[in-house]
Amino acid sequence: MRNDKEDALSRLLRNLHPARSAATQHSSRRAVLRNIGIAGLSLAVSPAFAEELVKLPFASGPRERPLTHDFPQKGDMILQRVRPPLLETPMEVFDRGVFTPNDQFYVRWHWAEIPNSVDVDAFRLAVRGHVDRTLSLSVSDIVRDLPRVELAAVNQCSGNSRGFFAPRVPGAQWAHGAMGNAKWVGVRLKDVLDRAGVKAGAVQVRFKGLDEPVVPEAPTFRKSLAIDHARDGEVMIAYAMNGEQLPLLNGFPLRLIVPGWYSTYWVKMLSDIEVLDKPDDNYWMAVAYTIPDTPHASITPGQSGVKMVPINRMVPRSFFTNITDGASYTAGTRVPARGIAFGGDSGVAKVEFSSDGGKSWQPARLGDDLGKYGFRQWQTDFELADKGDHALMVRCTNSSGEVQPDAPNWNGSGFMRNVIETVQVRAF
Amino acid sequence: MLKRLAAIACFGSALLSSTPAWVQDLPTIKSTTVELPAGDALFPGGSSANAINNNCLACHSPDMVLNQPPLPKATWEAEVNKMINAYKAPIDKADVPAIVSYLVQTKGKD
Numbered sequence: 001m002r003n004d005k006e007d008a009l010s011r012l013l014r015n016l017h018p019a020r021s022a023a024t025q026h027s028s029r030r031a032v033l034r035n036i037g038i039a040g041l042s043l044a045v046s047p048a049f050a051e052e053l054v055k056l057p058f059a060s061g062p063r064e065r066p067l068t069h070d071f072p073q074k075g076d077m078i079l080q081r082v083r084p085p086l087l088e089t090p091m092e093v094f095d096r097g098v099f100t101p102n103d104q105f106y107v108r109w110h111w112a113e114i115p116n117s118v119d120v121d122a123f124r125l126a127v128r129g130h131v132d133r134t135l136s137l138s139v140s141d142i143v144r145d146l147p148r149v150e151l152a153a154v155n156q157c158s159g160n161s162r163g164f165f166a167p168r169v170p171g172a173q174w175a176h177g178a179m180g181n182a183k184w185v186g187v188r189l190k191d192v193l194d195r196a197g198v199k200a201g202a203v204q205v206r207f208k209g210l211d212e213p214v215v216p217e218a219p220t221f222r223k224s225l226a227i228d229h230a231r232d233g234e235v236m237i238a239y240a241m242n243g244e245q246l247p248l249l250n251g252f253p254l255r256l257i258v259p260g261w262y263s264t265y266w267v268k269m270l271s272d273i274e275v276l277d278k279p280d281d282n283y284w285m286a287v288a289y290t291i292p293d294t295p296h297a298s299i300t301p302g303q304s305g306v307k308m309v310p311i312n313r314m315v316p317r318s319f320f321t322n323i324t325d326g327a328s329y330t331a332g333t334r335v336p337a338r339g340i341a342f343g344g345d346s347g348v349a350k351v352e353f354s355s356d357g358g359k360s361w362q363p364a365r366l367g368d369d370l371g372k373y374g375f376r377q378w379q380t381d382f383e384l385a386d387k388g389d390h391a392l393m394v395r396c397t398n399s400s401g402e403v404q405p406d407a408p409n410w411n412g413s414g415f416m417r418n419v420i421e422t423v424q425v426r427a428f
Numbered sequence: 429m430l431k432r433l434a435a436i437a438c439f440g441s442a443l444l445s446s447t448p449a450w451v452q453d454l455p456t457i458k459s460t461t462v463e464l465p466a467g468d469a470l471f472p473g474g475s476s477a478n479a480i481n482n483n484c485l486a487c488h489s490p491d492m493v494l495n496q497p498p499l500p501k502a503t504w505e506a507e508v509n510k511m512i513n514a515y516k517a518p519i520d521k522a523d524v525p526a527i528v529s530y531l532v533q534t535k536g537k538d
Contacts (some may be wrong), residue, residue: 058497060497060498061497061498062494062495062497065495070465071464071465072462072463072464073462079491080491080495081467081488081489081491081492081495082465082466082467082469082489082491083464083465083466083467083468083488083489084488085464086492111487112467112487112488114464116461116462116463116464117459117460117461117462118459118460118461119459120457120458120459120460121459139457140457143455143457163497168497168498168499170496170499170503170507172492173495173496173497185455213487213515213516214486214487215486215487215515215516215517215518217516218487218515218516219514219515219516239455239457240455240457243455244455245455245456245457245458245460248460248462249462252460253457253460283514287514288514
């Protein structure tokens with residue numbers, strides 16, 4: 001069942017990455033390519049290993065996704081894409097604790113050439129470019145020789161909640177689970193850069209991981225931060241997450257941590273740090289992951305000629321974790337409500353709850369403050385006096401005074417949603 | 429020996445970790461090998477899916493496309509062009525109309 005086209009493509013793809021570092025091993029793409037060109041087999045979206053379906057509450061279909069536990073080092077995850085993996089955290093995981101367990105922490109890759117094996121002894125992190133000394137650091141150099149720091153921080157995809165955009169936009173159709181909170185342990189990026197000695201005139205620092213595009217001319221995934229941001233003492237290189245080494249799919253062995261900024265900058269399997277003396281104009285900075293330079297990165301659908309800038313800091317959000325759309329209660333009884341909130345690039349100042357569609361708000365009690373970049377749990381209780389439909393809402397104000405907006409933002413990439421979330425419930 | 433002392437000095441001054449038993453705290457990082465699901469499913473639809481199966485599976489499994497909402501034809505055309513121009517998809521130009529028509533038929537919207 002082979003044809004000429006497939007052979008040509010197989011050859012092309014086989015020859016793409018002839019030289020691989022000894023530290024890593026990539027699984028063969030041939031298994032995948034063998035099937036290209038074999039049309040006519042009727043295969044459903046859900047692969048055979050899917051066991052259960054989850055329904056995401058989007059305005060239009062497809063809403064169903066398989067719940068999978070077929071990914072390494074991962075428990076039950078919502079399967080958004082098999083290759084390269086896009087795995088979403090089910091909302092109820094956020095109800096169980098303020099930290100998101102590693103085995104249910106969401107997963108997001110762009111290119112399918114992901115090493116499936118990393119030899120820690122052979123792995124090296126390069127630090128190069130506009131520096132006095134090029135470095136080649138082993139994991140143990142980093143773990144043993146540099147001051148160790150620890151930070152709780154939320155990692156959230158730029159496109160978290162994209163599936164709720166109206167009108168809908170192309171991209172990974174996430175519900176709210178493309179986020180997670182972990183305790184990261186590692187070293188300051190600043191300390192690593194100081195070892196290399198940043199030369200005068202440096203403007204940005206560019207980061208690359210071990211993942212590679214499937215096609216050689218395609219743009220390798222690389223992200224950059226301004227030099228002052230990279231040296232602010234908060235940006236970290238993590239080697240542990242919630243007390244364990246990182247799951248491979250979350251960036252083992254090293255991952256960049258950019259507190260308060262969207263996950264696109266948190267480069268996984270970090271292997272290359274390049275100090276630049278001119279601004280990075282690579283595709284993933286200049287074209288992809290750019291937002292309208294407008295309040296809430298919002299434009300009207302179809303609006304053009306807007307100035308675009310790289311996505312950057314996160315904005316406040318809050319969620320219910322124990323109540324979902326369609327829940328019903330007995331009128332006149334007390335009902336607990338709880339969830340999580342985060343401030344974006346600053347702490348949570350307050351979380352407020354409304355059981356009358358936003359007409360009146362009451363403050364929620366906040367859980368322990370584990371650091372301004374992490375999740376903060378909140379809880380309250382309420383009573384629905386009247387039978388019928390009710391809209392429950394929750395909103396977060398961060399310590400810079402920024403509050404979640406009443407109206408959803410819109411942009412063509414589905415980035416930065418942070419509208420006040422509403423769940424519709426009924427009292428009987 | 430010197431290196432070990434340096435490490436102790438460093439950890440002593442570390443920002444947030446003040447655990448006295450820091451030595452035991454040092455995580456051991458172990459080499460890791462995993463197996464990832466192949467993601468080798470095809471687009472459904474028999475021969476109407478030939479063009480999309482031949483051109484759109486090198487970089488991602490079909491669920492990337494099948495999980496998209498219904499989108500207007502112009503958006504689907506723009507997506508196919510984005511794959512070609514931005515992501516350098518090796519796509520047979522002659523197959524583009526058949527790919528767009530599959531997308532519009534299965535995932536179209538006025």
